[in-house]
Amino acid sequence: MMTRACDLLVVGGGPAGAAAAIAARRAAPELSTVVLDRQKFPRDKACGDGLGPGVVARLADLDATGIVRGRRPVERLKIVAPSGAEVVGDLPAIGRSARGYVVPRSEFDRDLLAHARDAGAEVLTESRLEGLASPEDGPVRVTSSGSNGSESIEARAVIAADGARSDVRRLLGVAYNDPAHTGVAIRAYVERPGGFEHMAFYFKRELLPAYGWIFPIDEQGANVGVMIDAARFQRQERSLPELLRGFLQSSGHADLEPKRSRAYMLPFASEIPPLAHGRVALAGDAGSMINPFSGEGIAYGMAAGMEAATRAARALRSGTGKQPFQGYDAWFRQRFGEHFRASARAKRLAQQAWIADFGVRAARRRPEFVREGIELLVGEGTVLSWRSLARLLVHGRTQGIPRGPRIAA
Numbered sequence: 001m002m003t004r005a006c007d008l009l010v011v012g013g014g015p016a017g018a019a020a021a022i023a024a025r026r027a028a029p030e031l032s033t034v035v036l037d038r039q040k041f042p043r044d045k046a047c048g049d050g051l052g053p054g055v056v057a058r059l060a061d062l063d064a065t066g067i068v069r070g071r072r073p074v075e076r077l078k079i080v081a082p083s084g085a086e087v088v089g090d091l092p093a094i095g096r097s098a099r100g101y102v103v104p105r106s107e108f109d110r111d112l113l114a115h116a117r118d119a120g121a122e123v124l125t126e127s128r129l130e131g132l133a134s135p136e137d138g139p140v141r142v143t144s145s146g147s148n149g150s151e152s153i154e155a156r157a158v159i160a161a162d163g164a165r166s167d168v169r170r171l172l173g174v175a176y177n178d179p180a181h182t183g184v185a186i187r188a189y190v191e192r193p194g195g196f197e198h199m200a201f202y203f204k205r206e207l208l209p210a211y212g213w214i215f216p217i218d219e220q221g222a223n224v225g226v227m228i229d230a231a232r233f234q235r236q237e238r239s240l241p242e243l244l245r246g247f248l249q250s251s252g253h254a255d256l257e258p259k260r261s262r263a264y265m266l267p268f269a270s271e272i273p274p275l276a277h278g279r280v281a282l283a284g285d286a287g288s289m290i291n292p293f294s295g296e297g298i299a300y301g302m303a304a305g306m307e308a309a310t311r312a313a314r315a316l317r318s319g320t321g322k323q324p325f326q327g328y329d330a331w332f333r334q335r336f337g338e339h340f341r342a343s344a345r346a347k348r349l350a351q352q353a354w355i356a357d358f359g360v361r362a363a364r365r366r367p368e369f370v371r372e373g374i375e376l377l378v379g380e381g382t383v384l385s386w387r388s389l390a391r392l393l394v395h396g397r398t399q400g401i402p403r404g405p406r407i408a409a
Ligand SMILES: Cc1cc2nc3c(=O)[nH]c(=O)nc-3n(C[C@H](O)[C@H](O)[C@H](O)COP(=O)(O)OP(=O)(O)OC[C@H]3O[C@@H](n4cnc5c(N)ncnc54)[C@H](O)[C@@H]3O)c2cc1C
Pocket: 011, 012, 013, 014, 015, 016, 017, 036, 037, 038, 039, 045, 046, 047, 048, 049, 050, 051, 052, 127, 128, 129, 130, 161, 162, 163, 164, 165, 166, 167, 168, 185, 186, 187, 225, 262, 263, 264, 265, 266, 283, 284, 285, 286, 290, 295, 296, 297, 298, 299, 301
């Protein structure tokens, strides 16, 4: 068995892992960084391919905006209520960016990982982590196997960015999310001459509190899909491809032929596990960092990977023996906790079709509600408080919007 040693090992070359590797190289170029991924890139990943303004901001932080240069930007987002009522608003600004993109993950992830390689990280693909021993003293020992045979890697710190079914998380003994805090979703690609105008979220009765989406990639292609809570999915009869077809039919897109369907799960940030485990940290889907309302996970995963890597690089270069991920868990919860709590509240409200209808109809008259809703979906908003809901109900009623049944406390 071949043996190697490195300062930082990143398991998983998706957006969280690639961003972590770039950040580590920038923070401490004298330290060695290795990225391990079981797949060969480019590789497909089930995703809506939606890169919100948070992703664009992270790319700017990493000097990697070239990845989206020349792509068609998305600046407006449409929300469609179960009743069919719709509202359109601007994407929120994060950093200097108030735009998003829709880039197939096979391309986006390939390009971001190439940036990590260019930044000096060693990238080992087709190599799967199989074992992990993390003693209190001394380096973490990882075993992997793949096209180049078996390997043993000793690392002073490890960032696990190995996705929703993280092997590192399992080997650490950290349970996966409960079905009540997990989503399942299917995506497919469609084509239509003339393309599609906005990124669109369709809140459909049969999917609530989740939705179907149409995200335009270019002048003719789009990524379409449906997301549903795992617990609700288990309780109903239809398969994900059937739900997708049903969504396309009921949203007036029966003519679209979904191709290259692919499904996977989404661990929601309504149940974030402990993120730091001595010399090992969880980032991205491995740490359940997906917005429970929107299903967006790339921006948070990149932010977490970058922060974990920067902390580890500083601790390792200091030579003081300081724990590499000290403060990382608290940082993540402080940075995004309130946003995820507000998103989870919005999701609970959207379980009721009448509230989703009501919210969209009221928002058509009050632009600040559109902004709040969009900020929860693809920004970093925190303001869907019970107080703002009460405001919404009062304003809706005074403007003649019929009230539905009382909301249970
Ligand atoms: C259908 C669907 C639609 C979605 N739509 C969106 C969207 O539009 N926008 C958005 O922001 N988010 C979306 N998400 C969520 C988003 O896909 C994830 O949050 C994001 O991919 C997380 O990135 P990551 O780097 O943590 O993990 P991943 O992208 O899953 O990367 C993990 C990597 O780890 C590797 N790996 C796994 N196990 C091992 C192992 N044992 N050894 C070595 N390598 C390993 C894998 O090969 C993979 O390359 C969607 C999710 C789904 C399922």
